[in-house]
Amino acid sequence: MDAITAISERKGIKKFHDQSLPKVIIENILDLATKAPSCKNRQPWKFAIVQGDMILELKDLVESSPKDLDIDLTCVENASAVIFVFNRLSRTEDDYSENKLIMDSLSIGSAIQNILLVSETFKLGSLLVSDFIELGDEVAEWLGESDQLVSGILIGFPDENPKGRPKVHYSEVSKWYE
Ligand SMILES: Cc1cc2nc3c(=O)[nH]c(=O)nc-3n(C[C@H](O)[C@H](O)[C@H](O)COP(=O)(O)O)c2cc1C
Numbered sequence: 001m002d003a004i005t006a007i008s009e010r011k012g013i014k015k016f017h018d019q020s021l022p023k024v025i026i027e028n029i030l031d032l033a034t035k036a037p038s039c040k041n042r043q044p045w046k047f048a049i050v051q052g053d054m055i056l057e058l059k060d061l062v063e064s065s066p067k068d069l070d071i072d073l074t075c076v077e078n079a080s081a082v083i084f085v086f087n088r089l090s091r092t093e094d095d096y097s098e099n100k101l102i103m104d105s106l107s108i109g110s111a112i113q114n115i116l117l118v119s120e121t122f123k124l125g126s127l128l129v130s131d132f133i134e135l136g137d138e139v140a141e142w143l144g145e146s147d148q149l150v151s152g153i154l155i156g157f158p159d160e161n162p163k164g165r166p167k168v169h170y171s172e173v174s175k176w177y178e
Pocket of ligand 1: 010011013072075127128129130132164165
């Protein structure tokens with residue numbers, strides 16, 4: 001599948017078949033994620049891959065949280081893997097500024113987009129779930145991480161084929177200067 005097809009066909013998938021994903025495929029996806037551009041080539045991303053019984057633990061973590069969370073656990077159900085993405089620089093650099101947070105977040109976004117598109121080319125379903133940020137410190141502590149959680153990505157074998165969600169046509173959000 002070429003890049004244009006992957007971009008055109010990708011849709012957020014919220015239902016997965018209960019099926020495990022070979023580690024080598026996830027390694028392949030992560031390898032391609034790290035080819036993403038990053039501001040000043042800082043490569044601020046770090047990944048934590050949760051699979052198998054650890055996904056059940058994750059569900060318990062969400063369910064037992066006293067916080068009023070927005071996380072939809074039905075989406076997590078049956079995902080083959082949850083890839084948590086951390087910013088490995090925001091809590092380690094002394095002079096971490098708002099501008100650095102913006103550029104590092106953009107860089108992490110490009111790595112995430114690679115993950116979504118590569119998953120599509122592998123005929124896998126994916127969903128970016130930023131609602132995990134609400135539980136960022138708890139997830140980090142559970143995984144023994146001290147870095148800042150940016151997002152979670154569900155990956156698995158799609159058990160739905162949703163209609164494409166409406167998109168604003170580019171002509172409505174573009175202004176030309178010639
Ligand atoms: C930064 C970001 C955060 C998102 N967080 C969530 C989320 O927490 N829960 C969820 O169900 N979907 C989440 N999504 C998926 C969006 O809802 C989805 O991309 C959007 O509705 C467009 O649908 P599409 O991905 O099928 O084109 C997120 C997407 C992005 C880009």
